[in-house]
Amino acid sequence: MTSLTGPSATRRLILQGAASVALLGLGNLPFGAAPARAAANDKYPEEAFKQKSEADAIKALYGKTAEPSDKVKLDAPEIAENGGVVPISVTTTLDKVTSISFFVAENPNALAASYRIPDGTIPGVANRLKMAKTTNVVAIVEADGKLYSATKEVKVTVGGCGG
Amino acid sequence: MASSIRVRATANGDITEVQALIQHPMDTGFVKDAKGELIPAHFIQQLKFECNGKDVFVADWGTAVSKDPYVKFSFKGAKKGDDLKVSWTDNKGGSDTTTAKIS
Amino acid sequence: MKARASILLGSLSAALVAFALTSPRVVAADKVDPVADARAFQNFFFQKFPTVKHEDFVNGPYSMNEDMKRQWQEKEEFPPYEFALDAGKEMFATPFKNGKTYADCFPNGGIGIRQNYPYFDDKEGKVVTLELALNRCREANGEAPYSYVKDEMASLTAYMAFTSRGKPMDIKIPDDPRALAAFENGKRYFYTRRGQMNFSCASCHVQSPGERIRAEILAPALGILNAMPIYRSEWSGMGTTSRRFVTCNSQTRAVPLEPQADEYRDVEYFLSYVANGLPISGPGARP
Amino acid sequence: MKPSLPLAMVLAFLLALGLAPAARAANEADYKTAYSAAEAASKEAASLRHQWTVTVSALAAAKKAADGGDFDRAVAAAKEAEALAKASIFQATTEKEAWKAMEIR
Numbered sequence: 001m002t003s004l005t006g007p008s009a010t011r012r013l014i015l016q017g018a019a020s021v022a023l024l025g026l027g028n029l030p031f032g033a034a035p036a037r038a039a040a041n042d043k044y045p046e047e048a049f050k051q052k053s054e055a056d057a058i059k060a061l062y063g064k065t066a067e068p069s070d071k072v073k074l075d076a077p078e079i080a081e082n083g084g085v086v087p088i089s090v091t092t093t094l095d096k097v098t099s100i101s102f103f104v105a106e107n108p109n110a111l112a113a114s115y116r117i118p119d120g121t122i123p124g125v126a127n128r129l130k131m132a133k134t135t136n137v138v139a140i141v142e143a144d145g146k147l148y149s150a151t152k153e154v155k156v157t158v159g160g161c162g163g
Numbered sequence: 164m165a166s167s168i169r170v171r172a173t174a175n176g177d178i179t180e181v182q183a184l185i186q187h188p189m190d191t192g193f194v195k196d197a198k199g200e201l202i203p204a205h206f207i208q209q210l211k212f213e214c215n216g217k218d219v220f221v222a223d224w225g226t227a228v229s230k231d232p233y234v235k236f237s238f239k240g241a242k243k244g245d246d247l248k249v250s251w252t253d254n255k256g257g258s259d260t261t262t263a264k265i266s
Numbered sequence: 267m268k269a270r271a272s273i274l275l276g277s278l279s280a281a282l283v284a285f286a287l288t289s290p291r292v293v294a295a296d297k298v299d300p301v302a303d304a305r306a307f308q309n310f311f312f313q314k315f316p317t318v319k320h321e322d323f324v325n326g327p328y329s330m331n332e333d334m335k336r337q338w339q340e341k342e343e344f345p346p347y348e349f350a351l352d353a354g355k356e357m358f359a360t361p362f363k364n365g366k367t368y369a370d371c372f373p374n375g376g377i378g379i380r381q382n383y384p385y386f387d388d389k390e391g392k393v394v395t396l397e398l399a400l401n402r403c404r405e406a407n408g409e410a411p412y413s414y415v416k417d418e419m420a421s422l423t424a425y426m427a428f429t430s431r432g433k434p435m436d437i438k439i440p441d442d443p444r445a446l447a448a449f450e451n452g453k454r455y456f457y458t459r460r461g462q463m464n465f466s467c468a469s470c471h472v473q474s475p476g477e478r479i480r481a482e483i484l485a486p487a488l489g490i491l492n493a494m495p496i497y498r499s500e501w502s503g504m505g506t507t508s509r510r511f512v513t514c515n516s517q518t519r520a521v522p523l524e525p526q527a528d529e530y531r532d533v534e535y536f537l538s539y540v541a542n543g544l545p546i547s548g549p550g551a552r553p
Numbered sequence: 554m555k556p557s558l559p560l561a562m563v564l565a566f567l568l569a570l571g572l573a574p575a576a577r578a579a580n581e582a583d584y585k586t587a588y589s590a591a592e593a594a595s596k597e598a599a600s601l602r603h604q605w606t607v608t609v610s611a612l613a614a615a616k617k618a619a620d621g622g623d624f625d626r627a628v629a630a631a632k633e634a635e636a637l638a639k640a641s642i643f644q645a646t647t648e649k650e651a652w653k654a655m656e657i658r
Contacts, residue, residue, distance in 0.1 A: 085229045108193060122239070125236045126233075130227045231349065303658075521606055
C-alpha cells in the first residue's frame with residue numbers, strides 16, 4: 001500500500017480511484033503481513049466504511065479478527081437518551097496501541113469511527129455516535145499488531161413527549 | 164465566517180487533553196427531507212490533529228458519527244503555548260483548518 | 267464550563283433565601299394569589315423529589331435519572347449549543363442598518379437580564395416575553411422579525427440566557443388586575459387537558475416527571491423554562507420556549523397555537539413566576 | 554400520563570357510530586352533508602382553541618377521498634372528523650372547570 005503525502009484534496013481524488021484496487025490488494029496479502037491500520041498509513045478506509053456487517057467491516061479494516069479482552073474498557077450508556085447522540089468512550093491498559101475503532105452492529109454500515117493512535121498519544125478516545133436502534137457497540141483496540149475487543153449493548157428507543 | 168472548529172487543549176504536566184467540537188451536518192444519506200427526498204450523505208471523513216510537526220491523532224469517520232461531532236483524547240510531549248493544528252475534510256471536498264494554542 | 271457550574275451553585279442559596287423573604291404582596295382580587303401558588307408549586311416538587319437539590323430542577327430530566335445525568339455531563343463538556351451561543355453573541359453585537367443594536371432596546375444593555383422575562387407590560391396590558399421583546403426591538407429599528415421557534419431567535423436568547431446564568435428567576439407580578447388575570451390564565455392553560463391524548467401540560471410535567479414516556483424521562487415543570495432555549499437532540503438543533511410549547515401541544519395531538527399567542531405568553535408568565543428563585547441555566551441541552 | 558378513561562370511552566363510542574358500515578354506497582350529496590357537519594364542529598373546536606390535530610387530518614382525508622371520487626371513504630372520514638371535533642368540544646367544555654382538579658395547591 002502506498003503512503004500518499006500530498007495535499008488532502010489530491011489524496012482524496014487518488015483514493016477514490018484506487019479504493020477498490022487497494023481492497024483487492026488487501027485481500028490477497030498474507031495474514032498479518034500488512035498491518036492495515038499502522039499509524040503511518042494515512043488513507044481513509046473507504047471500503048471498510050461501506051461494509052454492512054460488523055464482521056465484514058472488521059475484515060476490511062484490519063484483515064483479521066479480534067479477541068475479547070478485559071483490558072479494553074468500553075463506556076456507553078445502558079439506555080441512550082437519544083439514538084442520534086450517544087456518548088461512547090474507550091480506554092485501555094494495553095501497550096503499543098496503534099488504533100481504536102468503533103462498530104455499531106445494527107447500523108446500516110457497522111463501522112462508525114476509527115482513530116489512529118501515534119506514539120505518544122494516550123490510548124483512549126471519547127466520541128458521540130448515532131445508533132439506529134438497540135444495538136451492540138464494539139470497540140476494537142489494535143495493540144502490537146493484534147486486535148482486542150469489548151462489547152456493550154446500548155438500548156435505543158424512539159423519542160416521545162419528553163425533555 | 165466563524166470557524167467550524169472549536170477546540171480546547173489543556174496541558175497538565177506532560178499530558179495535553181484535547182476536546183474538539185465541529186459544526187457539520189454529518190448527513191447519513193438515509194434521512195429524507197420535508198419533501199420526502201433523500202438528503203445526500205455529507206460527512207467528515209478525516210479529522211487530523213498535528214502538534215510540533217507531527218500527527219498526534221487522526222480520526223477516520225463514517226456517517227454514524229453524530230451531527231456536530233465531538234472528540235476527546237490526550238497526548239504527551241506538548242507544553243503550554245504550543246500550537247495544535249486541527250483540520251478536517253469531508254466527502255464533498257469541503258474542509259476547514261484552525262490552530263489553537265495549548266493552555 | 268466548570269466555572270459556570272460553580273456560579274450556578276454559588277448564587278443559589280442566596281436566591282432561595284431571597285425568595286423565601288419576598289414580602290407577601292397584597293392581593294385583593296378574588297383568590298388569585300401568585301405568592302401562595304408559587305410556594306405550593308415549589309413545595310410540591312421539593313416534597314415529591316426530596317433527594318433532588320433545589321437548584322437541580324432547572325436541569326430537567328437530568329435531575330431525575332443518574333444514567334441520563336452522566337450522558338448530559340459528558341455532553342456539557344463541549345455542549346451542542348456552543349455554536350448557537352457564539353452566533354448569538356455575534357448577532358447581539360452586530361448593529362442594525364440604522365446603527366443601533368439590541369443593547370439599545372434593553373435594560374443594562376441586554377446583559378444579565380434574562381431572569382426578568384417575561385414581564386407584565388402595563389401600557390400594553392399584556393405579558394411580554396424575551397422573544398417578543400427581541401422581535402419588537404428589530405421591528406422598531408426597521409429590521410424584519412425572526413421566526414420565534416428556532417435559528418436566530420434561539421441563538422439570540424441563548425446568548426442572553428448565558429449572560430444571566432446562575433441569576434435567580436425574578437418575575438414580578440404587579441398589583442394590577444390584568445397582570446393577575448394573565449397569571450391565572452396561564453395557570454389555567456397549564457392545567458387544562460387538550461388534544462386527543464387528553465393531556466394537560468401538568469399530566470406530563472407535574473404528575474409524571476422522572477417517569478419514562480417511551481424512552482424519555484419527563485422533565486419536572488418546576489424550573490422547566492429556566493433552561494430555555496435548549497438544544498434538543500431530537501430536533502438536532504436549538505429551539506425556543508415557543509418551540510417547546512408548540513411541540514408539546516402537537517405531541518398531545520392538539521393543534522398548536524401560533525407562537526407568542528396570548529395563552530403561550532400567559533403560561534410562560536405562570537411557569538416562570540412559580541420558578542422564581544431558581545437559577546437561570548439556559549441555554550440547555552436536552553435529549 | 555394516563556388519558557382519562559371516560560373521555561376515551563366517549564370517543565370510542567362516537568367513532569364506532571361514525572364508522573358503522575353504510576347500507577348503500579355513499580354519493581356526493583352524502584359527502585357534502587357529512588363534510589359540512591364536520592367542518593362546523595371543527596370550526597367550533599378551533600374557536601374554543603381546542604382543535605385536535607387528528608380532526609384536521611380526518612377533514613383533509615375526507616376532502617381528498619371526495620376529490621378522488623371515493624365517497625364511501627370520504628363520508629366515513631368526514632364522520633370521523635365530526636366525532637373527533639365533537640369530542641374536543643366536549644373536552645373544552647368539561648375542562649372549563651375540570652382543570653382545577655389538577656392544580657397544585
